[in-house]
Amino acid sequence: MRQSRKRRTSPLLQSDQIAQSQPRRRRDPAQPNLPFDPMPNRIEPCLALLKSSPPTGPDWIYEVKWDGYRLAVHVEPDGVRIITRGGHDWTSRFPAIADAAKRLGVRSAILDGEAVVLDGNGRSDFGALQKSLGGRGGKRASTEAILYAFDLLYFDGHDLTGTELSVRRHLLGDLLDGFDSAIQFSEDVSGDPDEALANACSLGLEGVIAKHRDRPYHSGRTGDWLKIKCIQSESFMVVGYEQSSVARGGIGSLLLAARRGSGWISVGSVGTGFKGRDAVYLKTTLDKLKTKQPVVPMKGKNLVFAQPTLIAEIEFRGWTDDGNLRHASYKGLREVQDNAAVFDIEDKP
Known part of the structure; x- marks a missing residue:
C-alpha cells in the first residue's frame, strides 16, 4: 500500500489550492480574539456509508480504516x-491526546479523528483500546x-x-x-483502490475509507x-440471549437488533467470540435488564429478552437473504454513550 504522503521521509502533499477565509465578520463578544468565524461548540461527525467495493476515479482519496473511538x-x-x-x-479519558493537543501551537482548532491502541504490528486493536479504558x-x-x-474542521478563527x-x-x-506525539496524521494511500483494499486485508487491517476530495464536510x-x-464489523444492540445448559456462563447466543427508523429490527444472533468470563458478565447484566415483552418479534426456545441497553461490536461476513448476520462473531461491548454508533439497517449495502 503506497502512501502518497509520508511523515519526515517524503515531500509534503502537493496542492495548488489555497484555503480562502470567509469575509471578515464582527468579533463575537464571547470570543473576542476570533475575528472570523465563531468556534462551534460541536460539529456532528461526517459518517462513512458501507460499500462492498471501493469507488474508482480521480475524485476519491483513500485512507486506512482505523478500529477505535471516533x-x-x-x-x-x-x-x-x-x-x-x-x-x-471524554477529555479525562484520553490524557495523552489532550496533552498533545495543547502542544500543537494553535489557538483554536477542531480535529476529527479516531482514537486507537496499536498492537505490535501497528494495527489498531479495538479490544486493547477497550481494556485500556477499563x-x-x-x-x-x-x-x-x-x-x-x-x-481539520476549524482552524484559528476559520470554519473549514x-x-x-x-x-x-x-x-x-x-x-x-x-x-511526533499522541496525535498523528492519518495518511492517504494512492494506487489502484482494489489493490489498496487487498493489501490492507493482507496486513490484517480493518479496511479502507474512500472520501470525495472536492466535497465540503457534511x-x-x-x-x-x-x-x-x-x-465487516458493526455495532448492534443486544436485546436478549438464548439460555444454554452446556455453554460456559449459561449463554448459547446473544440476540441482536439494528436500528430501523425510531425502532429496532432483528438481525439474528451471535454465539461465538465471547469467553467464559464475557458470558458470565453478559448473563448477569442482561438478567438485570429482563423484560417480558421482546423489543423485536422473536421466536425460539429458551429465549430471555432484555431492554436495549448493551451495545456489542460484531464481526460478520455478510447478510443472509432474510436479513440476518452471516458468520457473526462477538468482539466486545461498547460504552453506553456509543448508542449513536448502533448500525442502522438503512445503511446496509
Whole structure:
C-alpha cells in the first residue's frame, strides 16, 4: 500500500489550492480574539456509508480504516475538549491526546479523528483500546491511546467545513508535519483502490475509507465518505440471549437488533467470540435488564429478552437473504454513550 504522503521521509502533499477565509465578520463578544468565524461548540461527525467495493476515479482519496473511538478534539483558547461521536466529553479519558493537543501551537482548532491502541504490528486493536479504558463501564484513562487525525474542521478563527476535503487535509498535514506525539496524521494511500483494499486485508487491517476530495464536510451519511471492510464489523444492540445448559456462563447466543427508523429490527444472533468470563458478565447484566415483552418479534426456545441497553461490536461476513448476520462473531461491548454508533439497517449495502 503506497502512501502518497509520508511523515519526515517524503515531500509534503502537493496542492495548488489555497484555503480562502470567509469575509471578515464582527468579533463575537464571547470570543473576542476570533475575528472570523465563531468556534462551534460541536460539529456532528461526517459518517462513512458501507460499500462492498471501493469507488474508482480521480475524485476519491483513500485512507486506512482505523478500529477505535471516533473523537473530535477541540483546541480552544482556554483549554482542550475531547468529544465522542455521541457528544460526550471524554477529555479525562484520553490524557495523552489532550496533552498533545495543547502542544500543537494553535489557538483554536477542531480535529476529527479516531482514537486507537496499536498492537505490535501497528494495527489498531479495538479490544486493547477497550481494556485500556477499563472495559465497559470502566472509568480508567487510557495512556496508550493515540489519535489518528484525518480532518481539520476549524482552524484559528476559520470554519473549514465549507472547504473541500483536499484543502482541509493539506492544512491538517502541515499542522501535524513532524509532530511526533499522541496525535498523528492519518495518511492517504494512492494506487489502484482494489489493490489498496487487498493489501490492507493482507496486513490484517480493518479496511479502507474512500472520501470525495472536492466535497465540503457534511454531517451524517451522505455518501461523500465510504467504508469498505475486509471483514465487516458493526455495532448492534443486544436485546436478549438464548439460555444454554452446556455453554460456559449459561449463554448459547446473544440476540441482536439494528436500528430501523425510531425502532429496532432483528438481525439474528451471535454465539461465538465471547469467553467464559464475557458470558458470565453478559448473563448477569442482561438478567438485570429482563423484560417480558421482546423489543423485536422473536421466536425460539429458551429465549430471555432484555431492554436495549448493551451495545456489542460484531464481526460478520455478510447478510443472509432474510436479513440476518452471516458468520457473526462477538468482539466486545461498547460504552453506553456509543448508542449513536448502533448500525442502522438503512445503511446496509
